[in-house]
Amino acid sequence: MSKMCQIRRIQSDLKYLQENPLQYCTGGPVGDNLFKWLIIIDGPQHSPYEGGKYKLAIDLLYYPLKAPIVVFQTQIFHPNVGNDGYICLEMVQENWSPIIKIQQVLMEIYSMLNDPNPERFLNAEATRLFMESKEEFIQTVRQHVRLYASK
Incomplete structure (x- = not known):
């Protein structure tokens, strides 16, 4: 995939996200760099993460041919998130497909916060x-929400 096609795909995903915003997250590219995003995702209501705001760094260097690299920059206590912030999520690992949009990845992370998978743990x-x-x-x-995610 050429760099131009990759840029068009990322721009398309960004436009889709702007036109169909998720109520529980905000953000996008860092400055003019389409390949580096910063997203703030809210902890799901009625979950232990409620009230938390979590920064996610997203690296799209090889997207969409490879899954985006998503790292929690906000410390979080979660079975599927390592101490280094990396996540263990099937969608962005063995089940990755280039047709998956960034919005779907964000939805899956939000779902993961609500429903941890102890079989795929990092913590x-x-x-x-x-x-x-x-x-x-x-x-x-x-x-952890009070100490790290409620600022």
């Missing part, structure tokens, strides 16, 4: 608490 402690003590898991998540 062993979050997974252990999620599986063994939901109450302690929820308390720890809420503490």
Whole structure:
């Protein structure tokens, strides 16, 4: 895929996102760089992440032929997010397809916040608490929201 085709695809995804905004996230390219995005995603209502605002850095260097690289810049306690902010999500790994739009990736991340998948974990402690003590898991998540995501 030529660089020009790649740019047109990213511009198309950006336009689609602007015309069909997701209520729970904002953002887009950083300055004039179409290949680097910053997105703020809200923690889902009625979840332990409610009230949190999470910064996501998205690298589109090889998009759409390869999945975007999405990293939480805001510290988060979640089974599917490593301490380095990288996520474990089927859509952006083995199930990636070039027809998937950036908006769909954001929707999947939002869904992941609401419904962790302990079988695909990156954070062993979050997974252990999620599986063994939901109450302690929820308390720890809420503490992280207060400390890192409510600014």
